Amino acid sequence: MSLSNTAPRVPGRHFLQIPGPSPIPDRILHAMSKPIIDHRGPEFQALGYRALNGIKTIFQTEGSVIIYPSSGSGAWEASLANTLSPGDRVLMYETGHFASLWKAMAEKLGVQAEFIASDWRSGADPDLIEQRLREDKGHEIKAVCVVHNETSTGAMSPIQKVRKAIDAAGHPALLMVDAVSSLGSAEYRHDEWGADVTVSGSQKGLMMPPGIAFNAISAKALAASKVSKLPKVFWGWDEMLAANARGYFPTTPATNTLYALVEAVDMLHEEGLDRVFARHIRHGEATRRAVRAWGLEIQCRQEENHSPVLTAVMMPNGGADAFRSVALKHFDISLGSGLSKVADKLFRIGHLGDINDLTLLGALSGVEMSLGLAGVPHKTGGVQAAMTYLAQTAKPSS
Numbered sequence: 173m174s175l176s177n178t179a180p181r182v183p184g185r186h187f188l189q190i191p192g193p194s195p196i197p198d199r200i201l202h203a204m205s206k207p208i209i210d211h212r213g214p215e216f217q218a219l220g221y222r223a224l225n226g227i228k229t230i231f232q233t234e235g236s237v238i239i240y241p242s243s244g245s246g247a248w249e250a251s252l253a254n255t256l257s258p259g260d261r262v263l264m265y266e267t268g269h270f271a272s273l274w275k276a277m278a279e280k281l282g283v284q285a286e287f288i289a290s291d292w293r294s295g296a297d298p299d300l301i302e303q304r305l306r307e308d309k310g311h312e313i314k315a316v317c318v319v320h321n322e323t324s325t326g327a328m329s330p331i332q333k334v335r336k337a338i339d340a341a342g343h344p345a346l347l348m349v350d351a352v353s354s355l356g357s358a359e360y361r362h363d364e365w366g367a368d369v370t371v372s373g374s375q376k377g378l379m380m381p382p383g384i385a386f387n388a389i390s391a392k393a394l395a396a397s398k399v400s401k402l403p404k405v406f407w408g409w410d411e412m413l414a415a416n417a418r419g420y421f422p423t424t425p426a427t428n429t430l431y432a433l434v435e436a437v438d439m440l441h442e443e444g445l446d447r448v449f450a451r452h453i454r455h456g457e458a459t460r461r462a463v464r465a466w467g468l469e470i471q472c473r474q475e476e477n478h479s480p481v482l483t484a485v486m487m488p489n490g491g492a493d494a495f496r497s498v499a500l501k502h503f504d505i506s507l508g509s510g511l512s513k514v515a516d517k518l519f520r521i522g523h524l525g526d527i528n529d530l531t532l533l534g535a536l537s538g539v540e541m542s543l544g545l546a547g548v549p550h551k552t553g554g555v556q557a558a559m560t561y562l563a564q565t566a567k568p569s570s
């Protein structure tokens with residue numbers, strides 16, 4: 173019992189509709205609730221193998237996936253530190269806030285990062301990447317870095333087309349992809365799409381608590397790591413891979429989060445990855461129908477690049493944060509804020525992870541009621557538009 177019991181109990185479950193962390197299913201919480209074991213003992217090995225092999229099936233790779241006890245940013249740093257050398261050039265694409273953070277990190281590490289500038293309202297344009305690589309006759313650019321799902325704007329980038337653009341330019345640069353908020357929610361195929369390093373984290377599409385993050389690595393990335401000269405100790409792939417080969421980790425792993433990972437991988441396969449991806453696409457469409465019915469504008473202005481993970485909604489006259497606080501106070505729903513350049517100008521509805529039709533409708537109802545209470549100019553009928561679409565496309569679950 174709380175001693176500073178000032179606020180009354182809030183009944184029901186909190187609607188955590190931010191684009192990560194996403195709500196954690198009870199099954200995953202229960203799976204983690206185990207006594208800690210010796211991470212160098214015999215019992216750990218089976219867990220280590222299951223976690224390391226399981227996550228490969230989600231990245232859809234036959235290659236190695238490194239698991240760090242860190243947030244996604246740690247895995248960003250690892251992707252750069254293991255493949256590049258001081259002064260190397262990398263080409264990045266300004267899809268939004270997360271792409272900007274990754275670029276700032278590269279610069280701090282001593283890499284010369286170059287942006288293809290954009291307006292934070294679209295995904296990466298493969299033609300512009302191809303054009304820039306064709307100009308780079310001396311092959312000074314060592315890597316192309318793209319954020320698959322730009323969580324700050326709700327725009328997806330076409331990774332397969334980026335791969336084709338790099339190949340069409342005959343350029344040897346590595347392809348590094350940030351799939352932190354897409355893995356487990358949107359289709360992603362590390363091997364088939366020809367990614368060299370894919371970065372991800374536990375707390376978004378994988379429905380897990382924050383705390384572990386990943387680097388999926390290709391043979392070409394592994395070869396680059398043998399000659400890379402950026403300093404790394406904790407983040408080094410070599411010691412990790414050596415220990416992982418026996419099911420162990422060089423330093424203390426996030427053991428209980430690995431139990432969660434094994435459970436999350438099982439849950440994704442029990443539903444079926446194709447069904448998981450289709451569910452997210454359908455919920456993205458339902459959400460956009462609601463936003464359009466409200467008469468509000470969607471931040472991503474490209475029909476083909478809308479994210480199935482989240483929808484960023486532009487506020488007609490700013491004040492997105494005041495609106496979000498009305499929603500939280502009245503309906504116990506957390507919506508995502510606008511980040512850096514778009515702070516207070518937009519809010520984000522997360523529709524990723526362990527979500528079904530009625531969860532989504534509850535969230536959209538919270539948004540629609542809050543638009544009214546906060547005095548945001550809009551039309552009613554968004555929830556109705558979403559219901560109509562969901563009912564038209566509903567299938568029995570068994």
Ligand SMILES: *Cc1c(COP(=O)(O)O)cnc(C)c1O
Pocket residue numbers: 192243244245246270319321322323350351352353373382
């Ligand atoms: C959440 C996120 C990150 C950063 O992850 P942290 O876990 O906060 O370090 C990086 N990229 C994208 C696209 C994200 O959504």
